[in-house]
Amino acid sequence: MFNWVKTAMLMAAIMALFGIVGGMLGGQQGMLMALVFGGAMNVFSYWFSDKMVLKMYNAQEVDETSAPQFxxxxxxxxxxxxxxxxxxxxxxxxxxxxxxxxxxPEHAAVAATTGILQLLSARELRGVMAHELAHVAHRDILISTISATMAGAISALANFAMFFGGRGSDGRPANPLATIAVALLAPLAASLIQMAISRAREYEADRGGAEISGDPDALADALGKIQMYAEGRIPMGPAEAHPETAQMMILNPLSAGGIKGLFSTHPPTEERIARLRALAR
Known part of the structure; x- marks a missing residue:
């Protein structure tokens, strides 16, 4: 429940930040324009993000004939x-x-790399896929898509304000120093909020996946193994080319994955494992 409340508060914060940047860009009209722009981006993301990301990773659909066990x-x-x-x-x-x-859930897809299929035992892989299905059940895909879209839109608006200046509520040019400060700080704040949302949803998916599989230790064991190979030791080209998709993975796939704390899209693996071991007990 705590993570759901935290997610709701963070989503409200990123929407509020979006409105503030829009207001700095063009006063009340700018705020309205920002909300319309954000709404259009969310609609597009809602309908087409799955097709886009699967194409980015050249994912191949399988069935019970081509990959029966999986x-x-x-x-x-x-x-x-x-x-x-x-x-x-x-x-x-x-x-x-x-x-x-x-x-x-009616239009969901799950994907796994050949690397994870080869690395994990059947029991561990089952824990991982239960985690991914927990994301589906919690509608985390929609939440993460909206937060990523909002963060990207805030960055685009901030860049626009940087080059073309902003307007106050009275329509006059805004203080240039304030405009520069918003243009620099707003994208950073949006990214931090997006990352915090992602971390909260990962903890919930771990808990939900443990409930679905009935085996928290399986997911804990899998995370320990994946940690040894992910985060740049075996690079993933599509993730490096499209870093905005990193938050979707069960573990950060980027070579800069060693960055901790606020600048991580995923919680510390050690903490995730500890929580799963506690569930198992």
Missing amino acids: YNMVRELAQRANLPMPRVYIIDEHQPNAFATGRN
Whole structure:
């Protein structure tokens, strides 16, 4: 419950920040324009983000004929979670990782790399896919898509304000120093909020995945193994080319993954494992 409340507060904060940047850009008209712009981006993201990210990673859809063990594992977990059967994809990448996408449970997809299929035991892989299905059940894909879209839109508006100046509520040019400060600080604040949302949702997905699989230790063991290979030791080209998708993965796939604290899209792996071990006890 705490993580859900925290997520709601963070989502409200990023929307408020979006309005403030819009107001700095053009007063009341700028704020309205920003909200319309943000709404349009959210609608586009809601409908097309899954197709875009799967194409970015050259994900190949599989079924019970082409990947029977993996597909049947996902089907069994989806039934345990009372979810519709998602589309199942495999990504030809050596780095062990996995993610879920799709605008709602009825249009969801889960994907795993060939690296994670080779690295993990069946029990550990089951824990990972239960984690991804928990994201689907919690509609985290929509939440993360909206937060990422808002952060990107805030950066775009801030850059616009930097080059063309802002307007106050009376329509007069805004203080140039204030405009520069907003243009520099707003994207940073938006990114920090987005990362905080992502970390909160990962903890919830760990807990939900443990409930779906009935085996918290399996996911804990899997995270320990993945940690040894992810975060740049085995680079993932699509993630490096599209770093905005890093928050979708079960573990940060980027070579800069050693950055801690506020600047991480994922909670510390050690803390995630500790919480799962506590659940198992």
